[in-house]
Amino acid sequence: MVSTLINANPIIYEKKERRTRTSPPTTNDDYAVEPIDQLEIFDILRDIKDPEHPYSLEELKVITEDAVEVDDHRSYVRVTFTPTVEHCSMATIIGLCLRVKLMRSLPSRYKVDIRVAPGSHATEAAVNKQLNDKERVAAALENPNLLDMVDECLAPSYN
Template identity: 50%
Template sequence: MTLGLINANPVVHAKKARVPRTEESHSHSDDCHPYSLEQLSVLSEESITVDEKLGRILITFTPTIQHCSMAAVIGLCLRVKLKEFFPPHFKLDIKVAPGSHADEESVNKQLNDKERIAAALENPNLRQLVDECLYSCEI
């Protein structure tokens, strides 16, 4: 399943120079995805809060456009990817930044409802889309 561009002319920001924490924390190479979520200002270090004592992670992301049809998929991809790296006792909250999406309340509800998440990941088409976003260079 190949995705078309929803925002054909996004604002692209420079990558921040940083030392990766582990080899596993690298995302796909630039050959796979021309721009990272950070370069598109969808996600930044400042939008991620990890409280190891309480076992909580809060991710706030900003879709590139107000009516981004991929907002729920982006959040689902973030959830699936983070579950690979954090112990299962961590509570993960993923939200769109306030005022950044026309259907903010609905998207936030979808991204943080266990039953909706489970149903989404059981849907073969949606699961394939998530896997392509996370693990392939075909998009």
């Protein structure tokens, strides 16, 4: 991952128990047959690995269930994440990972808004602007080094 750690000793939290689904969500091309809800979005994002540590974003409380807002009727999802430190240099990478995971998981009709929690990052406005600018996101994903880092964070872990 990263050679010098911004937060060498993060607080690790216990993972929440997974919710059991009676059946997997079904989709019909771009439209979900069953509405997508907050817990489903959280389940999609909870196992993303932190770029600096071998822990998930859930274990570091970078992402929580309460930080996910969904309006299925308007096809809108907002995820607010909290970096572990105010000067986290990985905040844009984390946000990019959240965006890419949702782009790969949700029907294309959804508008996704990724935000840093208010007051949780020194350059909050700049990070939010980068994460929600389609051209900047597209340019970032054209960079093979950034894309490799994102893919590494999104790769499933088997522990």
